[in-house]
Amino acid sequence: MPTPLEKARKDPDSMKARILNKARIIFGQYGFHGATTRMIAEEVGIDISTMYYHWGEKSDLYEAVVLDINEDLKTKLLEVENIIHGMPLAKRIEISFDIMIDYLFEHSEISNLILFRYFAKTRDESALDFHVPEVITDIARSMGMAKDRKNVSNEVRMRVLALMNAMHNFVSGEDFFRSMLKITKEEYIRLVKETLNYIFLPSFAGVRPNTEAD
Amino acid sequence: MPTPLEKARKDPDSMKARILNKARIIFGQYGFHGATTRMIAEEVGIDISTMYYHWGEKSDLYEAVVLDINEDLKTKLLEVENIIHGMPLAKRIEISFDIMIDYLFEHSEISNLILFRYFAKTRDESALDFHVPEVITDIARSMGMAKDRKNVSNEVRMRVLALMNAMHNFVSGEDFFRSMLKITKEEYIRLVKETLNYIFLPSFAGVRPNTEAD
DNA sequence: TTGTGATTCCAACAATCGATGGAACAATGA
DNA sequence: TCATTGTTCCATCGATTGTTGGAATCACAA
Numbered sequence: 001m002p003t004p005l006e007k008a009r010k011d012p013d014s015m016k017a018r019i020l021n022k023a024r025i026i027f028g029q030y031g032f033h034g035a036t037t038r039m040i041a042e043e044v045g046i047d048i049s050t051m052y053y054h055w056g057e058k059s060d061l062y063e064a065v066v067l068d069i070n071e072d073l074k075t076k077l078l079e080v081e082n083i084i085h086g087m088p089l090a091k092r093i094e095i096s097f098d099i100m101i102d103y104l105f106e107h108s109e110i111s112n113l114i115l116f117r118y119f120a121k122t123r124d125e126s127a128l129d130f131h132v133p134e135v136i137t138d139i140a141r142s143m144g145m146a147k148d149r150k151n152v153s154n155e156v157r158m159r160v161l162a163l164m165n166a167m168h169n170f171v172s173g174e175d176f177f178r179s180m181l182k183i184t185k186e187e188y189i190r191l192v193k194e195t196l197n198y199i200f201l202p203s204f205a206g207v208r209p210n211t212e213a214d
Numbered sequence: 215m216p217t218p219l220e221k222a223r224k225d226p227d228s229m230k231a232r233i234l235n236k237a238r239i240i241f242g243q244y245g246f247h248g249a250t251t252r253m254i255a256e257e258v259g260i261d262i263s264t265m266y267y268h269w270g271e272k273s274d275l276y277e278a279v280v281l282d283i284n285e286d287l288k289t290k291l292l293e294v295e296n297i298i299h300g301m302p303l304a305k306r307i308e309i310s311f312d313i314m315i316d317y318l319f320e321h322s323e324i325s326n327l328i329l330f331r332y333f334a335k336t337r338d339e340s341a342l343d344f345h346v347p348e349v350i351t352d353i354a355r356s357m358g359m360a361k362d363r364k365n366v367s368n369e370v371r372m373r374v375l376a377l378m379n380a381m382h383n384f385v386s387g388e389d390f391f392r393s394m395l396k397i398t399k400e401e402y403i404r405l406v407k408e409t410l411n412y413i414f415l416p417s418f419a420g421v422r423p424n425t426e427a428d
Numbered sequence: 429t430t431g432t433g434a435t436t437c438c439a440a441c442a443a444t445c446g447a448t449g450g451a452a453c454a455a456t457g458a
Numbered sequence: 459t460c461a462t463t464g465t466t467c468c469a470t471c472g473a474t475t476g477t478t479g480g481a482a483t484c485a486c487a488a
Contacts, residue, residue: 015465029335033248036337037446047467049448054465058446112333118387119329121243136394154395158409161391162380169379170372173332177375180350181368195372202416229435251476261437263478268435272476 004055005064009071016054019044023055024065028109031116032062033123066117069110074135076103081142089144090205096143097167097196104171105189111168118165136160143204163200170195218269219278223285230268233258237269238279242323245330246276247337280331283324288349290317295356303358304419310357311381311410318385319403325382332379350374357418377414384409 008016022043026035037058041048055061080099084092104111137152139160146152170177170192178188201207222230236257240249251272255262269275294313298306318325350371354360359370384391384406392402415421 030337031245031247031334033245034334034337036444038444048446049468050466052447115329115333118383118390119326120245120248120334123244123248154397154405155408155412157395158384158391158405159412162383162409162413165383165387166376166380169332169376169383173379176332177372181371183368191368191372194369195376198369198373199376199413199417202420203413206416250474252474262476263438264436266477 005067008064009068015046015050019046019051019054019061020064020068023061024069024109024113027062027065028112028116031120032059066113069113070135072107073110073114074138076100077135077138077142081138084142090201090207092143093201093205094197097193097200100167101171101189101193101196104167105174108171108174111171115165115168115172136164139164145204159204163204166196166199219281222278223282229260229264233260233265233268233275234278234282237275238283238323238327241276241279242326242330245334246273280327283327284349286321287324287328288352290314291349291352291356295352298356304415304421306357307415307419308411311407311414314381315385315403315407315410318381319388322385322388325385329379329382329386350378353378359418373418377418380410380413 002010004016005020008014008020011017012021019040023035023040026040026043029035030039037048037051040061041051044051051061055064077100080096083099084095087095134149136157137146137149140146140152140156141149143160145156145159174185174188178185181188181191183191216224218230219234222228222234225231226235233254237249237254240254240257243249244253251262251265254275255265258265265275269278291314294310297313298309301309351360351363351366353374354366354370355363357374359373360366388399388402392399395402395405397405
């Protein structure tokens, strides 16, 4: 028998899915404590009790959201891996940034939620199970930093974490950073990609990128 | 006449300062909505109304906390700048990481609070004034990426942001990342510094660092 | 000592939070 | 047709939130 999350992912028009999708955004913007059940229900256009009927407690809904975005992210990473397969390392990194940044900007709640889980505590200390390590090691292998999934050193894990975090930071901090730089969204996205290449290509691929700033 | 914040910073033993210092930690750990006035008061060991007597509304206290950590950070950056003055670029970066990472780990609420302000929204959309850009341009100049404070391109600003964020990420995400890598705090701090050097020395200073991982 | 202002705590307030019981409604098949 | 099951909403609950009034206490000058 399928879990509520599986049912929601299978039928995107169902009420379960509609609630889940709005919950992703609200939880992503305000965090677990900042988001209220009434905010989510109002966003969907339903009564709160309808939400409880489908997803139970607030923390259960939150957990479903976390699992949901993790599933999305894993799928997307697999898609990227297939695209860049066989390319030289520098090109692999460059293309990965290009695709992933576009994707994350279209689903910024993913970056928001991941950063929240990394950095924020929840009042009742529960539910801190991860699902992250696998993704990290997958990326390490895909980037040619490790032979297989098992033999990934902590040094390499840290570098991949830094890379992923850098992407999420720029996506999630868009409002803050853009109002600081006073530029359009398109220009900002271009700048994010250029910055990521500037920083990570030399260290990860030994390549100095050609930027317009130099 | 001095502001409440100035009074608190002048006398670290005063009740105002004691409340402020605990508020930094609680707000940093749980965010604005996650932290409650009762949590902070209990941490100080006083009644909530005493807190209101000294700092007024919750949002006022939060604002004082933000200004407070910004002042600390600015002071520390100035201190670092004096130390690294005159050194070659690669050495400047390396020493800056070493000092700043040690400092931030001792005051992790600074990293926590900065990240919260970058990435989280607050329910009542008020009080979002910054005080960050100055710090960014100061670092850019100190790192030799800009001639003076005025002529800092957006490209350079973004790179400095990436650098600062990377530091804050590793400090603020310690619990999460360390339980993933299963290492001690000392080993983690060492790994953070090594990773930062590995990533930023090649792109910022054109230098490939000698790491034990290669 | 007395008086005055600053400080601290107790008690309570209104508003909002997460959560639920139960009535109303809809869909389906017997 | 009716009974059953699934779904949605209204009304409300108790707990927790931010906040405040007022009494008690303290520090200290007169």
